[in-house]
Amino acid sequence: MSRLGPETHRMHKIDVILPIYNESAMIGSVFSRVSVFSQKHPEFHFIFVDDGSDDDTADQVESRLAAQDSPAIELVRSPMNLGKGNAIRRGIATSTAPLIGFTDGDLAYPLEDHMTPLLEGLSTSDVVIGSRSLDPRQQENIQFKRRLMGRLFNMIVRLFLGLPYRDTQAGLKGFRRPVAQRIVDLGRIENFAFDAEALYIATRSGCTISEIPARVSSRHSYIGSTMNLILDPIKMFASIIWIRVVHMGRRFSSVPHVDNDPPHEQAELEKPAGELHGSRDHAHAGR
Secondary structure (H helix, E strand, O other): OEEEOOOOOOOOOEEEEEEEOOOOOOHHHHHHHHHHHHHHOOOEEEEEEEEOOOOOHHHHHHHHHHHOOOOOEEEEEEOOOOOHHHHHHHHHHHOOOOEEEEEOOOOOOOHHHHHHHHHHHOOOOOEEEEEHHHOOOHHHHOOHHHHHHHHHHHHHHHHHHOOOOOOOOOOEEEEEHHHHHHHHHHOOOOOOOHHHHHHHHHHHOOOEEEEEEOOOOOOOOOOOOOOOOOHHHHHHHHHHHHHHHHOOOOOOOOOOOOOOOOHHHHHHHOOOOOOOOOOEEEEOOOO
16 A cells, blocks of 8 residues: 655544545546645545556546645555455545545535535534435436435345444445544445445444435436446345344444544534534444
8 A cells, every 4th residue: 555645734623535446537627626625624634545446546646646735635545456445444544633534536425515514513423424315306316226226225224234324325424533443443344335334333332323414416427337236236135244244243342432633623523412403313322
């Protein structure tokens, strides 16, 4: 794994991980949007994690970092493609902030609409997850096949993992650092089911979890999807069963609340409960 970016980070509240893989056609636009957003919002720091791309995705990010002053952006390169879960774990290992989030590397969820609610949610919850079902406009931008697959996957998750959330798979999540570390330590899933396993670990560890509305950008397209309505449900089912198997018999202790916030940021991050608007909170005791 190689890493390119500032040797010393600015004082920031949250590291946002952007897993990328073979995004050569759009990475220039993505980098520009991240750069503009980070200049306006210094509390955010972004970590691109290239998951062993076959094209020049990582090279493009590296050249842009070398050509311009981007202290809020860095790049981590994986030597091979190991999956979304591995990319996010690498990002967490690189992170230095007290709060850690991740979102889709193609910015399917616009930063301007989702980053601030994500950060605010972590002032009162251990975990914040984006839920497309909370935005009534969301279905406009999702193909029927994807809606069907999403509902099927969430039904399987509810049935076999006991998670009550209506959307476990939206690529928009945030964690307090001790929770993120717990997920890294106990997690075993590398594929698309990483999100479900992360929520399973957090729920069984007694973490408080909030949902915020998430909406896929109208400019984002799923054209060219390779979803298979026969094979993909089988893979989904197998992944969820594997989560149950690898954690069978495990006793989950509560995640300690460790205050890693810089003194001048504590007041902002310790807002009274109830100040999070437009979200739904769930507190679960470890089973």
